[in-house]
Amino acid sequence: MEMYAAVVDREVSAEEAPKLADEVRSWLLMRQVISGEQFEIFEGDPLWAYRPGSNVKRLLGPSPDMLRGVRIVTGRTAFSSTAGHFLFCPVCRYTFEPDEEDAIDALADWQAGGNAGPVSCPDCYLTQPITEWDGDWAYGNLGIEFHGWPDLPYFFVRELTRLLAHETAVACGVAR
Template structure:
C-alpha cells in the first residue's frame, strides 16, 4: 500500500531559528495531545517519529477511525535543509512569482542544487519580466517547499484551516503545505 504524507513547512526559517521553531511546535502538539511521546518507528525513513495522540482528530476536517491502525502514522520533524517535494509524482508548472511565466522546461534542477548547497547562485532572471527571484520563491504546482525545518505527517487525513492558522501563529511564519505519496 502506498503511504501518503503531508509536510507543513514554515517558510523563511533561518538556521538560528530551527531549534526554537521545532520545539515550539512539538511542545504545542504534545500539550494538545495531537501527538504523544515517546517517539517510535512510526514514520518512513531512518528517523523515529511521534505517534498520534488521544486528540489527533481535533485537527482533522472529518473524523478518522483508521489512523491508529496503520503502521506508518506518525509525525517526522525534519531539522535539516530540505527540498520538501511530492514524492516524485511530477510537476505541472514552476511559475515566476512576478508574472507567472512557467519555466518548467528550463534547467531549474541545477538552481535547486545551488540552493541546497548554499552557493548563493540559486536566483533566476525571468526571461519574460526580467524579475530576479530565488528558485525557491517560484510557485511550484503541485506545491513544493524549501526550508530548514519541516513537519511531515504520515497518512494523516486533511487538516483544518484552524490548525494551519494556529501553527502560523506559533511559528510566526507562513506555512506551505506539501502533499505527497511514496
C-alpha cells in the first residue's frame, strides 16, 4: 500500500478538466516539481504518473526515498481518505461518518455522470448531496495525486489552488 495526498478541484466541469489538467502539468513542469518522464506507477496497472522533478527537495525539504510520482486525474473521481469518510456539518458543527451503504448509494449516480445523492446530518438533519459536504474525502473532475510524498506544504497547496481558480479540497489516502 502507498500513501497519497490529492489536491482536488471541487468546481471544474468534466468538459473543462482536461484543459485545466494541461495547465497544471505545465505549471508543475515549469516549477520542476515533476519531470516530463512518465512511468507505470503500479506495476502491471495502466496508471501513469510523472516522476518527481529536480525542485522537489527545495519544495519539501530533505525528501524521503519514498517519493514516487504525481498523477493528474481527470474524470469524476472520489478521492478517499485513510481517516475514514467523516463529514463536517456547517450548521451544527457535528462530525459524523455516513452509513457505508448510504454513502455508496449517494455516490453511485454521481460517478455515473448524474447528480450525487443526499446525506443527512444525524444531529440537525441538514440534507445535501454527499459531494457538497466538507470532509475527509474529496470529489471532483480533476485531482492531482502526490504518491509517497510527505504532507504537502500549505503554501504549495495555496499556489496550486490559485492556479486552478476554484475551490479545492485535500484528501490523504491509500492507493491500491
